[in-house]
Amino acid sequence: MALEQKLFRSxxxxxxxxxxLIAIQSYIYQKDPxxxxxxxxxxxxxxxxxxxxxRSEFVLFSKEMNSLxxxxxxxxxxxxxxxxxEIIVDENIDKDNVSIPPMLxxxxxxxxxxxxxxxxxxxxxxxxxxxLEDNKIVFSIEDNGIGREKxxxxxxxxxxxxxxxxxxEERLAILSKKFKHRFKLEIIDLxxxxxxxxxxxxxxxxxxxxxxx
Amino acid sequence: MITAVVIDDxxxxxxxxxxxxxxxxxxxxxTGEAGDIESGYRLIESKQPDLVFLDINLPDGTGFDLIKxxxxxxxxxxxxxxxxxxxxxxxxxxxxxxILKPVTASDLLQAVEKATHLIQKEETEMxxxxxxxxxxxxxxxxxxxxxxxxxxxxxxxxRCEADVNYTTFYLLGNAKLLVSKPxxxxxxxxxxSGFFRTxxxxxxxxxxxxxxxxxxxxxxxxxxxxxxxxxxxxxxxLFGVFENM
Numbered sequence: 001m002a003l004e005q006k007l008f009r010s011x012x013x014x015x016x017x018x019x020x021l022i023a024i025q026s027y028i029y030q031k032d033p034x035x036x037x038x039x040x041x042x043x044x045x046x047x048x049x050x051x052x053x054x055r056s057e058f059v060l061f062s063k064e065m066n067s068l069x070x071x072x073x074x075x076x077x078x079x080x081x082x083x084x085x086e087i088i089v090d091e092n093i094d095k096d097n098v099s100i101p102p103m104l105x106x107x108x109x110x111x112x113x114x115x116x117x118x119x120x121x122x123x124x125x126x127x128x129x130x131x132l133e134d135n136k137i138v139f140s141i142e143d144n145g146i147g148r149e150k151x152x153x154x155x156x157x158x159x160x161x162x163x164x165x166x167x168x169e170e171r172l173a174i175l176s177k178k179f180k181h182r183f184k185l186e187i188i189d190l191x192x193x194x195x196x197x198x199x200x201x202x203x204x205x206x207x208x209x210x211x212x213x
Numbered sequence: 214m215i216t217a218v219v220i221d222d223x224x225x226x227x228x229x230x231x232x233x234x235x236x237x238x239x240x241x242x243x244t245g246e247a248g249d250i251e252s253g254y255r256l257i258e259s260k261q262p263d264l265v266f267l268d269i270n271l272p273d274g275t276g277f278d279l280i281k282x283x284x285x286x287x288x289x290x291x292x293x294x295x296x297x298x299x300x301x302x303x304x305x306x307x308x309x310x311x312i313l314k315p316v317t318a319s320d321l322l323q324a325v326e327k328a329t330h331l332i333q334k335e336e337t338e339m340x341x342x343x344x345x346x347x348x349x350x351x352x353x354x355x356x357x358x359x360x361x362x363x364x365x366x367x368x369x370x371x372r373c374e375a376d377v378n379y380t381t382f383y384l385l386g387n388a389k390l391l392v393s394k395p396x397x398x399x400x401x402x403x404x405x406s407g408f409f410r411t412x413x414x415x416x417x418x419x420x421x422x423x424x425x426x427x428x429x430x431x432x433x434x435x436x437x438x439x440x441x442x443x444x445x446x447x448x449x450x451l452f453g454v455f456e457n458m
Contacts, residue, residue: 015295022295030232080224154273
């Protein structure tokens with residue numbers, strides 16, 4: 001499979017599609033047409049954006065933020081506000097003139113939600129950061145979910161979905177060659193206040209293009 | 214009333230199933246729901262449902278793992294999943310049905326109907342096997358008529374017919390005994406010895422049924438050629454008895 005296709009599959013995976021449809025159906029049976037309609041429209045917007053961005057090597061930063069925002073809203077609706085999220089963007093990033101490789105962040109957001117936050121007893125928090133450093137974008141994501149060890153334990157009977165990480169590594173390797181810089185993925189297992197495993201942090205640098213200046 | 218539980222990790226998927234079953238009187242009562250194998254196992258153990266709606270992809274394993282864990286399955290199983298590739302495996306686990314998510318109301322109600330039908334059939338069969346295992350416990354019966362006290366071999370009784378507070382016993386060899394006790398008393402006693410109440414006024418010895426004629430709404434013909442009506446309420450039960458003979 002071409003990388004482009006694999007990328008699309010990882011962003012629009014069957015699991016996410018079907019669970020979104022199931023969420024829409026539940027609104028219908030709850031006789032909540034407004035929520036059903038909103039969810040459906042957001043889902044359609046996201047599909048449109050992913051279809052568009054999976055064909056391009058770089059997308060405008062502001063567009064990327066729209067896609068991520070939609071994705072996060074849908075997941076949050078699906079899990080009935082199981083988590084809060086914040087996206088902090090460095091003010092030095094000129095959102096409408098800078099473009100970045102599309103949806104590199106999405107697989108990690110998905111992992112954080114589906115394997116970390118959803119099994120947490122209380123409400124979780126997802127922190128996403130985009131910083132500008134040395135004309136490159138430093139992306140980091142941190143969740144205070146159950147952590148990778150526990151998630152692996154829960155998943156031991158199922159084949160793990162490390163597909164997302166493989167594809168990201170593959171993409172970063174291609175970008176590394178092209179930009180003559182080593183874009184490397186860094187994953188750290190976090191501990192909570194009691195020193196117990198809790199949450200995961202992912203960090204990587206990605207190239208960006210400035211359109212005009 | 215049939216009880217059911219829903220085990221699915223998506224809360225919204227559970228809600229939908231419960232909502233659909235609530236739309237029409239489906240005869241199903243949902244007694245609980247769970248989101249993973251651990252709590253699903255405890256739910257089934259404590260509620261002992263007649264029917265289980267089970268998702269295949271669960272956070273701590275698969276629905277198949279849950280079934281293996283339970284071992285002795287005493288319920289009807291309907292798998293509900295978004296993934297078609299599991300269908301063949303599902304039926305290997307004796308699933309009654311396999312429904313794809315998002316579910317349609319008609320698929321769901323059809324599965325419920327299938328389960329209801331099967332559960333009722335099994336219940337009837339169980340009653341009969343209990344009924345049949347009690348046969349031949351008593352061999353003789355004392356019947357008092359106005360003239361004599363008769364000791365009658367139960368296997369010689371062809372049938373009994375009520376006449377208000379009297380009961381007429383028809384015996385092999387065309388003998389007849391009129392006893393001043395209501396049929397109800399004998400129905401209870403002989404019910405354990407292979408007799409069947411086909412009608413408010415008729416009790417027959419299953420061993421002396423010669424045939425069942427479907428004409429005129431159906432009746433029995435006994436070994437002595439006498440004709441015994443079967444009330445419509447008793448027909449299904451009687452056929453159940455035939456099945457188990």
